[in-house]
Amino acid sequence: MIELTPLLNKQLKTPLYMQLYQYIKKEIETGGIPPGTLLPPIRHLCEHLQLSKNTVESAYQQLTAEGYTESRPRIGIKVLPLEKTLMPPSQLKNREPKETEQSSAATYDFKYGDIDLSHFPFKTWRRCLQNALDSEDHDLFLYGDHKGDFGLRSELAKYLFQARGVRCVPEQIVICSGTQNAVGLLCQLLSMNGRLVAAENPGYDGVRSVFLNHGCAIQPIGLETDGINLSQLAASRAKLVYITPSHQFPYGMVLPIQKRLKLLEWASRENVYIIEDDYDSEFRYQGRPIPSLKALDKKENVIYLGTFSKSFLPAARLSYIVLPSKLADEFQEKLGRYSQSASPIIQKAVFLFMKEGFFERHIRKMKKVYQEKHKTLISAIKTHFGNDVEIIGEKAGLHILMKTGRRAQDLIHKAEKLGVKVYQVSDFWLEPHESSSSIVMAGFGGLSAAEIEEGISILRKAWLSSSKQER
Numbered sequence: 025m026i027e028l029t030p031l032l033n034k035q036l037k038t039p040l041y042m043q044l045y046q047y048i049k050k051e052i053e054t055g056g057i058p059p060g061t062l063l064p065p066i067r068h069l070c071e072h073l074q075l076s077k078n079t080v081e082s083a084y085q086q087l088t089a090e091g092y093t094e095s096r097p098r099i100g101i102k103v104l105p106l107e108k109t110l111m112p113p114s115q116l117k118n119r120e121p122k123e124t125e126q127s128s129a130a131t132y133d134f135k136y137g138d139i140d141l142s143h144f145p146f147k148t149w150r151r152c153l154q155n156a157l158d159s160e161d162h163d164l165f166l167y168g169d170h171k172g173d174f175g176l177r178s179e180l181a182k183y184l185f186q187a188r189g190v191r192c193v194p195e196q197i198v199i200c201s202g203t204q205n206a207v208g209l210l211c212q213l214l215s216m217n218g219r220l221v222a223a224e225n226p227g228y229d230g231v232r233s234v235f236l237n238h239g240c241a242i243q244p245i246g247l248e249t250d251g252i253n254l255s256q257l258a259a260s261r262a263k264l265v266y267i268t269p270s271h272q273f274p275y276g277m278v279l280p281i282q283k284r285l286k287l288l289e290w291a292s293r294e295n296v297y298i299i300e301d302d303y304d305s306e307f308r309y310q311g312r313p314i315p316s317l318k319a320l321d322k323k324e325n326v327i328y329l330g331t332f333s334k335s336f337l338p339a340a341r342l343s344y345i346v347l348p349s350k351l352a353d354e355f356q357e358k359l360g361r362y363s364q365s366a367s368p369i370i371q372k373a374v375f376l377f378m379k380e381g382f383f384e385r386h387i388r389k390m391k392k393v394y395q396e397k398h399k400t401l402i403s404a405i406k407t408h409f410g411n412d413v414e415i416i417g418e419k420a421g422l423h424i425l426m427k428t429g430r431r432a433q434d435l436i437h438k439a440e441k442l443g444v445k446v447y448q449v450s451d452f453w454l455e456p457h458e459s460s461s462s463i464v465m466a467g468f469g470g471l472s473a474a475e476i477e478e479g480i481s482i483l484r485k486a487w488l489s490s491s492k493q494e495r
């Protein structure tokens with residue numbers, strides 16, 4: 025076992041875990057710690073350097089997330105050869121210490137969309153990719169099925185039934201390269217050019233812009249404390265509605281069963297299609313899991329959208345549509361000549377990952393990981409801010425909103441000066457809206473529990489000092 029004796033300085037703005045991470049990273053890159061070396065066990069290093077467990081754990085997690093090390097059960101943290109890191113070594117060399125970069129590396133970025141990479145099973149995923157490439161199936165290297173890999177669609181049909189109560193056959197599933205690609209296809213399938221789409225306001229701007237670019241007009245529908253306002257929706261006379269019922273984006277409320285049934289009744293009566301975006305329903309922290317809207321959809325008015333971006337990796341660029349059977353036939357007629365946009369190789373590897381049970385295991389693990397981070401985030405906000413900050417949307421997902429009663433733009437700016445990034449929400453409203461001006465968004469998927477804790481405590485300092493100055 026090696027010893028490590030870095031020079032750590034508590035007085036610096038860069039947190040201790042980051043200093044330790046940077047030290048080990050540099051030693052690995054310059055050959056001071058050769059590949060195959062086992063890093064000292066966490067407990068040992070804590071004692072040796074008089075650091076907290078969180079500090080050492082966070083440094084190790086960051087190294088593993090970036091592929092410098094891997095965690096081997098019962099063996100320890102092993103240094104990997106440089107060619108196995110996530111960034112090519114040439115790039116790593118170029119990354120050496122610019123003053124500005126060092127300070128940006130020290131930031132706590134509460135960015136929505138980042139996920140936890142330190143628990144991602146890279147080794148298993150690599151093996152699935154390798155097994156996919158070793159396949160005898162030559163179609164793998166060509167365009168592939170235009171609706172997507174049949175095996176992957178079969179696995180998805182099984183998964184969606186078990187996890188979300190969706191009953192469908194693989195023929196109803198279309199694999200897409202992300203949610204925006206899926207919505208673009210639906211606009212063409214449903215000939216939406218020049219037509220009205222009802223959408224929650226605030227809502228997901230990423231999808232709204234796809235509708236607008238396909239020539240749709242958006243009818244914004246307001247929210248109530250329990251989700252979309254059904255009276256406003258009925259009055260809109262739209263024939264298509266886009267909604268996030270299981271975790272409203274960005275507010276986070278869950279549409280209750282009574283409202284789901286009313287929405288479905290209305291859609292069936294008025295012959296309306298509902299696009300249900302079930303983007304992060306795997307991660308719920310309170311109450312029992314709720315089935316999707318699609319699970320209740322007896323009359324086939326719901327088009328279901330899912331994505332691998334939260335449950336697996338955004339970089340897979342894989343999502344899927346479950347079409348009502350009538351639309352599955354129309355899809356074949358109208359878009360049957362479109363080539364599949366997602367890579368057959370990635371699809372095959374994800375199929376293997378699912379078939380061998382790794383996906384289910386990964387989700388089970390990530391539920392616990394995110395639950396823990398979520399708990400840390402909520403308790404840190406309560407500890408540091410008490411009643412000064414209202415937390416919005418804390419039941420599910422990988423982000424929350426913080427309502428402050430002060431100008432969000434100022435608070436974002438103050439936080440950034442101390443190295444913490446939180447985000448504005450104004451883009452989620454169709455038109456500028458006053459309630460957006462005091463809310464900030466904090467994603468927590470990509471930060472460790474220790475980083476969340478430290479990030480929120482710095483946020484407190486940043487906001488407290490600014491509120492004193494303002495008085």
Ligand SMILES: Cc1ncc(COP(=O)(O)O)c(C=O)c1O
Nearest residue numbers: 202203204228273303331333343
């Ligand atoms: C509401 C909503 N839907 C879907 C997605 C996922 O999009 P994609 O599948 O393109 O990664 C996101 C991600 O940020 C989202 O916020």
